[in-house]
Amino acid sequence: MQRTLRVTSYIAIALVIFFVVMAFLVNLTPLGENTWLRVFFSVSALNFTLRASVPLILGALCGILCERTGIINIGIEGMMLAGAFAAFVAKTSTNHWPLMPSLLFGVAIALLVGGLMGLLHAIFSIRYRMDQIISGTVLIILAGGVSAYLFDRNAVAQGKFGAIAIPGLSQIPVLGEVLFTNPPLTYTALILVVVIHIGLFYTRWGLRSRACGEHPRAADTVGVNVNRFRYMNTVLGGMLAGLAGGFLVLEAVGQFQEGMTAGRGFISLAAMIFGNWMPFGAMGAALLFGYTQALQNELLLAGVTTVPRQFVSMIPYVVTIVAVSGFVGRVRPPAAEGKVYETEGESE
Amino acid sequence: MRLSILRRIGYMVLIPILAVFSALLLGAIVMWIFGDDPLAAYRGLWTGAFGSPRAWSTTIRKMTPLILTGLSVAVAFKAGLFNIGASGQFLIGSVCSVAVGVNFEGLPAFVHLPLALLAGVAGGVLWGFIPGALKVFTGAHEVIVTIMLNYVASLFAAWTVYAGGTQGQTPGPLWDRTAGAISRTPEVFMSARLPWIVPEPYRIHWGVAIALLVALIMWWILFKTTLGFSTRTVGANSKAARYAGINVRWITILTMMIAGGLAGLAGAIETLGLNHRFAPEFTGGVGFQGITVALLGQTNPIGVVLAAFLLGALEAGAARMQFDSGVAADIIQVIQALVLAFVAAPLIIRQIYRIRKPSDQVETTVFSTGWGR
Numbered sequence: 094m095q096r097t098l099r100v101t102s103y104i105a106i107a108l109v110i111f112f113v114v115m116a117f118l119v120n121l122t123p124l125g126e127n128t129w130l131r132v133f134f135s136v137s138a139l140n141f142t143l144r145a146s147v148p149l150i151l152g153a154l155c156g157i158l159c160e161r162t163g164i165i166n167i168g169i170e171g172m173m174l175a176g177a178f179a180a181f182v183a184k185t186s187t188n189h190w191p192l193m194p195s196l197l198f199g200v201a202i203a204l205l206v207g208g209l210m211g212l213l214h215a216i217f218s219i220r221y222r223m224d225q226i227i228s229g230t231v232l233i234i235l236a237g238g239v240s241a242y243l244f245d246r247n248a249v250a251q252g253k254f255g256a257i258a259i260p261g262l263s264q265i266p267v268l269g270e271v272l273f274t275n276p277p278l279t280y281t282a283l284i285l286v287v288v289i290h291i292g293l294f295y296t297r298w299g300l301r302s303r304a305c306g307e308h309p310r311a312a313d314t315v316g317v318n319v320n321r322f323r324y325m326n327t328v329l330g331g332m333l334a335g336l337a338g339g340f341l342v343l344e345a346v347g348q349f350q351e352g353m354t355a356g357r358g359f360i361s362l363a364a365m366i367f368g369n370w371m372p373f374g375a376m377g378a379a380l381l382f383g384y385t386q387a388l389q390n391e392l393l394l395a396g397v398t399t400v401p402r403q404f405v406s407m408i409p410y411v412v413t414i415v416a417v418s419g420f421v422g423r424v425r426p427p428a429a430e431g432k433v434y435e436t437e438g439e440s441e
Numbered sequence: 442m443r444l445s446i447l448r449r450i451g452y453m454v455l456i457p458i459l460a461v462f463s464a465l466l467l468g469a470i471v472m473w474i475f476g477d478d479p480l481a482a483y484r485g486l487w488t489g490a491f492g493s494p495r496a497w498s499t500t501i502r503k504m505t506p507l508i509l510t511g512l513s514v515a516v517a518f519k520a521g522l523f524n525i526g527a528s529g530q531f532l533i534g535s536v537c538s539v540a541v542g543v544n545f546e547g548l549p550a551f552v553h554l555p556l557a558l559l560a561g562v563a564g565g566v567l568w569g570f571i572p573g574a575l576k577v578f579t580g581a582h583e584v585i586v587t588i589m590l591n592y593v594a595s596l597f598a599a600w601t602v603y604a605g606g607t608q609g610q611t612p613g614p615l616w617d618r619t620a621g622a623i624s625r626t627p628e629v630f631m632s633a634r635l636p637w638i639v640p641e642p643y644r645i646h647w648g649v650a651i652a653l654l655v656a657l658i659m660w661w662i663l664f665k666t667t668l669g670f671s672t673r674t675v676g677a678n679s680k681a682a683r684y685a686g687i688n689v690r691w692i693t694i695l696t697m698m699i700a701g702g703l704a705g706l707a708g709a710i711e712t713l714g715l716n717h718r719f720a721p722e723f724t725g726g727v728g729f730q731g732i733t734v735a736l737l738g739q740t741n742p743i744g745v746v747l748a749a750f751l752l753g754a755l756e757a758g759a760a761r762m763q764f765d766s767g768v769a770a771d772i773i774q775v776i777q778a779l780v781l782a783f784v785a786a787p788l789i790i791r792q793i794y795r796i797r798k799p800s801d802q803v804e805t806t807v808f809s810t811g812w813g814r
Contacts, residue, residue, distance in 0.1 A: 223786035238774030403600035410592040418581035
């Protein structure tokens, strides 16, 4: 287990170095005249990768928070869609405000609605012992239905988050453009990866959360309120998924479309599994999936291939299937996942 | 003994009925909160579903694919598998049946039609086999694989009818050459169409009879054959099934293939009976609704038929409801989600209506046992 982990991280580091070197070469030297190399390594491809990865990173973090305490969450897709719709409604109803407060209000409402979706999932699966996979499905259908029912197709959200260049760092060639000239929610997502990693593995909250997911009986015995932790983390996770939806509306697209999450919630789940329920692993997987989406985009833009676009668009989904089938045997989910916890002697 | 069986059946019927009732009630509250008139909406819904012979025929037409996708999800449930992939299997089934239907001109109908239907089933079987085999051999969870395959299926289906791109992309193999820039297939030959039972304007085709027959067959397989027994045992407790000498891996793959085949048949029937062609705007939405149908029908084939009738009526009435009352037809999706929530958590219903559970345990679906093997 440890060995495979170490090998995986070496491969990841090698890949990152390869990409940085290639990015420098392609964007600063005459190598950039090769169309194929530009498709793979241009600044726009790398920028697109990061942008496509942000919702996946946030969704995967949502999954990690829920599943580390023992709640399976396939409803990320629904939570994301609800967050996106909430952000859109909040933004359009405050269009007359100055841009920044209005956008921040959108973020706050996305967090709130995402958290409420998390609460609903927790109530269904803990209080009413609904099968957690079905509860997730309910969230997905509910979010799709409610957002379509309430969607005002004439409403237009005005403005979205712009890029903030970090002074100094953004001057670095290539890297500065890719990493340090981004809109605020992108930075937030990257910071959250670090925060949640530290939270899960170096704080009392994290230890207790993980105990609830691995051995709830033992956690209960030493006085941890298992179900309270599950409620709390599912709500927190829901907020992250809501933020991912907010990102789509307030930072990436600028508008809402029905079903705009387009499977990102499910790909987040795959990223979570692929990343072995670890924040940095999930981020790596999310970047990989984001890169496949960027490739799809660049291939179509560059016009270098006559392969019908439908096949190019399949890449992210096929990569997800391959990743999930190749790695599930080698990663280990939290032991008590998906099981209702009842304190001793309690039953219906 | 006799009495307890009766009470059990009563319980199994009572929960779905109360679930539907509660969902309609809650849906009405939602409409009222957002300034719509729930009474007008439900009146329109009723008229659209049952108000006239025409309405009845729409309900029956909408019910037909739902029976089969509902069975698809229900059969997988019985083996402890969650088939969210019915919509992808439905699309592949549609495309495969069209591929046969627009070729082989001049075949007699009694060969061409069964061949086209079989092609649809075969496509669905393949699309179910992939997640089944991946689950057995690599441990990949069928939920993620089937969802991803849904996207792949819809892109693949869109490609087969693709009119070609501006950068020299070749058109798809099934594209209708007479359609110009429109992406769609030609109409299938008359010899590959399911005949009408009741012709225009009612447009009820023989697909509904096939669906009902298949439901009966599935009931028989599940409850009267060794295969069905094995399937249910695997679903109830796969470890016990293995100790009893049942080949759990084979049953898992086979069940996913059957589930895929059922959804594929739904696609074939919908195409050969009703649409007569395939175009990208035909989505596999009925595949997703199959989940609600399966759970509302308590994963029993007979229950699935009743549930499909109910959901078909909701779908049939939606357009009329929007026309009559101005309430957006999307509210139907909200109501369906609520139905699903209430049937999946009988505890909510039991608490609201203060119903006692029958003393002998009624089997409940539990299959979220994590992502590993």
